[in-house]
Amino acid sequence: MSLPHAILTALLEKPSSGLELTRRFDRSIGYFWSATHQQIYRELGKLEQAGQIRALPSEQPARGQKKEYEVLPAGREALSAWVARSEDPKQIRDPLLLRMRAAAVVGAPGLDAELRRHLGLHRRQLAEYLEIEKRDFPPERNLDEDRLRHLVLRGGIDLENFWIGWLTRALAQDGQPSP
Amino acid sequence: MSLPHAILTALLEKPSSGLELTRRFDRSIGYFWSATHQQIYRELGKLEQAGQIRALPSEQPARGQKKEYEVLPAGREALSAWVARSEDPKQIRDPLLLRMRAAAVVGAPGLDAELRRHLGLHRRQLAEYLEIEKRDFPPERNLDEDRLRHLVLRGGIDLENFWIGWLTRALAQDGQPSP
DNA sequence: CGGCGCATGTAACAAGTTACATGATTTG
DNA sequence: CAAATCATGTAACTTGTTACATGCGCCG
Numbered sequence: 001m002s003l004p005h006a007i008l009t010a011l012l013e014k015p016s017s018g019l020e021l022t023r024r025f026d027r028s029i030g031y032f033w034s035a036t037h038q039q040i041y042r043e044l045g046k047l048e049q050a051g052q053i054r055a056l057p058s059e060q061p062a063r064g065q066k067k068e069y070e071v072l073p074a075g076r077e078a079l080s081a082w083v084a085r086s087e088d089p090k091q092i093r094d095p096l097l098l099r100m101r102a103a104a105v106v107g108a109p110g111l112d113a114e115l116r117r118h119l120g121l122h123r124r125q126l127a128e129y130l131e132i133e134k135r136d137f138p139p140e141r142n143l144d145e146d147r148l149r150h151l152v153l154r155g156g157i158d159l160e161n162f163w164i165g166w167l168t169r170a171l172a173q174d175g176q177p178s179p
Numbered sequence: 180m181s182l183p184h185a186i187l188t189a190l191l192e193k194p195s196s197g198l199e200l201t202r203r204f205d206r207s208i209g210y211f212w213s214a215t216h217q218q219i220y221r222e223l224g225k226l227e228q229a230g231q232i233r234a235l236p237s238e239q240p241a242r243g244q245k246k247e248y249e250v251l252p253a254g255r256e257a258l259s260a261w262v263a264r265s266e267d268p269k270q271i272r273d274p275l276l277l278r279m280r281a282a283a284v285v286g287a288p289g290l291d292a293e294l295r296r297h298l299g300l301h302r303r304q305l306a307e308y309l310e311i312e313k314r315d316f317p318p319e320r321n322l323d324e325d326r327l328r329h330l331v332l333r334g335g336i337d338l339e340n341f342w343i344g345w346l347t348r349a350l351a352q353d354g355q356p357s358p
Numbered sequence: 359c360g361g362c363g364c365a366t367g368t369a370a371c372a373a374g375t376t377a378c379a380t381g382a383t384t385t386g
Numbered sequence: 387c388a389a390a391t392c393a394t395g396t397a398a399c400t401t402g403t404t405a406c407a408t409g410c411g412c413c414g
Contacts (some may be wrong), residue, residue: 002274003373009281019393033277034270039374041395065382066393080285083278086293089300090274091213092338095181097331098212099262102188104327106259114265121268148283151349152276159271162341170330182401198365218402220367244410245365 001082003043004052006033008071008079011053015070018044031129031156044069052078112174119167126160129153180261182222183231185212187250187258190232194249197223210308210335223248231257291353298346305339308332 010021010029021044022037024030035043047053052075056068071079096118103111137150189200189208200223201216203209214222226232231254235247250258275297282290316329 001372002272002277005281006277009277009284012284017393018395029277029280030270032271032273032280034272036375037393038376038395042373045395076285079281083281083285083287084289086296087274087278089297089342091209092211092335093181093213094211094269094334095266096268097334098181098185098188098208099266100327100334101208101211101331102184102258102262104324104331105188105191106255106262108262108327110263117265118268145283147352148279148287151352152280152283154348155273155276155279155345156271158341158345162337163268166334166337169333173326173330180400196365197367215403216365217367217404221401224367 002033003035003039004047005079005082006035007040007043007047008052008075011069011071012076012079015056015068017066017068019066032152047075050074112171115167115171115174119164119171122160122163122167126157126164129157129160133157181212182214182218183226184258184261185214186219186222186226187231187254190248190250191255191258194235194247196245196247198245211331226254229253291350294346294350294353298343298350301339301342301346305336305343308336308339312336 006025006029007021010016010024014024016024018037018041021040022035025033025035025040044053048055048069051072053069053071056070096114099114100108100111133150133153137146137153185204185208186200189195189203193203195203197216197220200219201214204212204214204219223232227234227248230251232248232250235249275293278293279287279290312329312332316325316332
């Protein structure tokens with residue numbers, strides 16, 4: 001139930017075509033809800049049919065032609081209703097934790113290398129987030145409308161820090177087996 | 180690709196029937212990879228057909244009858260191969276972060292209450308994990324085979340701590356609007 | 359024997375993934 | 387014009403979710 005609302009949010013921030021949305025999902029919004037272009041086109045079709053968005057009038061709406069969408073009042077209302085809704089946090093679902101649990105049963109040759117690899121990836125992602133923070137939320141201007149977006153980004157930063165901390169401790173412990 | 184391996188791991192730890200697996204997924208393994216009984220039955224069927232597990236011989240394998248499964252050598256090999264495989268960490272996918280991003284666009288009445296509710300839920304989950312840690316991994320016996328399982332649990336604990344920290348900061352900031 | 363809990367399933371759907379198809383526009 | 391790129395889309399499949407169906411055994 002999240003993808004359509006992610007799309008509505010993105011379209012409210014700026015009307016876009018399918019491919020533009022896809023690219024924006026690869027950057028900002030996609031950091032918290034990723035989607036492929038196939039998913040996005042399918043969902044745009046449904047939203048249009050449901051009367052929540054509409055294609056901006058253009059010359060020739062043909063196959064290889066760009067098609068821009070904007071949010072209709074009904075779409076904005078649907079998004080508001082969704083924001084107000086309450087929903088329990090999902091269970092954790094992480095292949096690496098599961099893999100480690102499996103390793104406890106069948107043995108774990110080479111798990112160390114995988115942990116180190118993940119550590120590197122998370123460090124890189126953290127650096128990227130910090131870069132965005134420096135660029136988009138400098139300490140000078142403290143606009144109220146930015147506050148929520150900054151909090152979301154902070155969530156991503158804290159989450160990467162969690163992984164880095166956990167992986168570091170796991171590797172440290174693995175280096176020196178039980179005394 | 181994770182569910183079958185979660186099931187193989189659980190079955191190696193202890194041969195079980197479908198419902199028993201479901202219940203164990205509600206407790207230990209499910210903390211990191213949840214599944215409903217329908218998913219589990221479907222997957223047990225596939226694994227059996229693939230020759231990775233087999234039903235223990237019983238008197239009358241009828242519909243309302245319990246059916247226990249054990250892992251065959253092929254299954255153990257498949258699990259080992261999966262553990263050794265490397266896989267990139269998934270993108271974050273969290274409805275609450277997305278909801279907050281949407282709230283930045285359409286406004287956020289009542290978001291505070293939702294954050295407080297989540298804070299409570301995460302505190303409860305943390306308490307549950309700490310209880311399990313105290314019970315299953317007391318500081319006395321420091322068995323090597325437990326090390327990986329303890330690390331997995333630590334992952335869960337750290338993750339809950341991340342949420343608690345982030346939600347607390349978000350609420351504190353929301354209490355005193357920008358000066 | 360009637361209802362409840364245990365246990366195993368089926369069916370239909372929704373969401374996400376992977377591979378491929380097609381038309382339009384630019385550019386060497 | 388051929389190739390690359392932009393842009394939209396189809397099809398088939400896998401995974402996850404929701405609702406319901408069926409049989410067994412126990413207990414009041």
